[in-house]
Amino acid sequence: MADERFVFIKDNTEDMETARPSLTYWQDAWRRLKKNKLAMIGAFTIIFVLLFGLFGPSLTKYSYSDQLNKFKNLPPRLEIFNVDENLNFHLSNDYNIFLVTDNGEVYDRLEPDKNQRDMINKIYIYKYGTEDNYEEVILDFSYNLLPSKQGYDYNFTIEYDGVVYTQPNDKVFNRTFPFGTDDLGRDILTRVMYGTRISLMIAFIATLVNLLIGVVYGSISGFEGGKVDEFMMRIVDIINSVPLILYVILLMVTFKDNDGLTNIVIALSTVYWVSMARLVRGQMLALKEQEFVLAASVIGVPRYKIIFRHLIPNAMGPIIVSMTMMIPSAVFTEAFLSFIGLGVSAPQASLGTLANNSLTGLLTYPYQLFFPALTIAIIILAFNFLGDGLRDALDPRLRKG
C-alpha cells in the first residue's frame, strides 16, 4: 500500500460541536456554590471571623488578660456630660466619673477627695486637675435622701465650674474600648477576639479528630460488612443511645486536672465521631457495590487502598457537608460546657466563658453578654448557611436541576 493514500485530515475545529468544557464534580459543585448567595455570605463571614480571631488580638493595644483597674465596666456607648471644650464627664453605672474627649476616648478617671466626702448625704467631691491647681467636681446623690431635695425629676447632679448638670447631654461611642470593659477592667473587644480564637480552635480540632475517627471507623465497618459491621455498629448504637452531652460532661469531670482546653478537645472528639461514622458507613454500603470497586479489586488493589483511594474520595461530598455542620455544633457544645463551669480554665477564655462571666452583672452591664453572644450566633449562622449551600451544591440528587 502506498503511503500517499493516507492523507491527514485537516484539523477542523469549526465543524466540531462546541461543547462546554467538561466540569469535574468539584468544579461543578463550586460553580453551584458560587451562585448561592447565602452560602457565599456564610463563607465570607467565616473568613472574616477567622481573621478576627486569629489576628485581632494582636492588633489591639491590650492583651486578653490585661486588667486595667481604673477602667472597670465601661460601656461601649458612653453617656456624657459636656462640661468644657473637649472635656466630658461620663458617670458610669458603678458611679465613677471618667474623663472623655469629644470623639469618645476615655483617658482618665477622677478620684474622689477622701477628706471631703459626705457619706451620709452621699455628696462626693472629685478633683480635676493637678494636686495644687484643680477644679472641684461635686457629685450629689442626696436627692433620694434629703427631704429638702425631694420632688425633682432627677436624682443626682454633677456640678463643675459652677454649672449644675442633671442629665447627660450627649452620647459618644467608646473609642478606647469599642466593646467596653468587663468587671476586671479587661477590654471586651480583645477578649471576644481571643474567645473566638479559642472557641474556633476547639471546634476545628475536635471536628478534625472526629472526622478522622469517624471516616476510618465508618469506612471499615461499611466496607467489611457482615459480623464486623454488626459488631462495630452495635458499639456506635450503645454510645449513641444516650445524649452525647452526658458523656462529654462525665469525661470533663473525670479529667478535670489537665488544662481545660485539652479536656474539651478530648471530650468532644471521643464522643461526637459516632454520627460521622454512621454517615460514612452508609456511603460505603452504597458505594462498595459499584463496578469501579469491583474493577479495582479484580486487578488486585489491596483493601485499604480501595477504601482510601477509591471509596472515601467518592463519599467526600456528604462528609464535607456534615463536617461544616459539626463545627457550629462543637462551638455550641463548648459554649454550653463553659457555661456550666466545665470549660476552659481562666485566664483563658472562650465565648462561652465570656457569656457565663457576664451573667452576674447582666442587668447593669448587658453589653458584656451581648458581644460574646452575638459572636456565637454569627459563627453558627455562617456555618449553617455555608453547610446548607454545600449540601445543595454537592447533593447528587439535586444535580439535575
Add this chain to the structure above:
Amino acid sequence: MKGYYAKRIFSALITLLIITTLTFVMMHSIPGGPFTRERPVPAEILRTLNEKYNLDAPIYEQYFDYLKGLVTFDLGPSYSKIGTTVNDLIISGFPASAKIGLYATILIVLFGIPLGIVSALKQNKPIDYLVMFMATLGVTVPSFVMATLIIYFFAGKLGILPSFGITSPLGYIGPVLALSGYSLSFVARLTRSSMLEVLRQDYIRTARANGLSEFKVIYKHAIKNALIPVVTYIGPMVATILTGSFVIEKIFAVPGMGRYFVESVGNRDYTTITGITVFYAAFYIIMVLFVDIAYGFIDPRIKLGKEK
C-alpha cells in the same frame, strides 16, 4: 412482633448496664476521692467516712453493690449533701424539670408543626420568610443566651416576669420559652422541608387531579406523611430538652434535677453524677423505644423487626 419488643427491651437493658459500668469506672478512676478537700480531712474522719460509704471495699465489690442498688432503684447516698440520697434529689428535682420539659414539648408541638406547615404552604411569601427568619434565629442563639435575654427584657426592663423560681405560673414562661426555642425552630424547619417534599409527590398531584378540595389534600394526605420525620425527631428531643435544662434551671434558679446535676459536677459529688446520668440514660432509652413502637402505628409501611 412480641419477639421484637422483647429484643428491644433486652438490648435497652444491656445498653443501660454498659453505661452504668462506664460511668462507674470513670467516676472511680478520678484521682482523689469524694472527700478530698483543699484542707486535708483528718485521717480518722476520712477512715470513718470511707467506712460509712463502703469506699474501702475492693472496687468490684463496690460495683456489685452499686448494681444491686440499681436493681432496687436505690442510687446510693449523695456525698456532698449529707443525709440525702440521690433518690431524694431525683424525686425532689424531677417533677420541676419534667413539668418545664413537658410544657416546652407541648409548646414545640403546638407551634412548631403548624408554623412549619403554614410556611411550606405559603412558600416564598412574606409569612414563609418571617417564619424561617425566626426559625434561623432560634437555632443560632444558644439557649443560655435566650434565657438571659428573657430575664434581661421581661424580668429586668419590663418587670412582667419573675426572674427566678417557678412559684407562680408566670415563672414558667421564661424557662419554657428559653428551653423550647431551639427545638421549636428546628421542628418548624423540619416540618417545612418535609412538607415541601411531600407536596411534590405524585399522589398529591393525583389527589388534586381527582378534584379533592385543597383542605382535604393537605389535611388528609399531605400532613400525615410529612410528620413522619418530625415524630422521629420529637422522641429523642424530649431527652435533649431535659439535658438542655441544666443551664436553663441554673439561670432561672429552678429547683430541678438539672441544677442538682450541675451543682454535683461542681462539688465532685460522684454518686449524684452517676445516679443522674443513669437516670437520664434510662429515660432517654425509654423515650426512643417509645418512639420506635409509636412509629409502627403512624406509618404501617415500617415493619418492625425488619429494619436495616
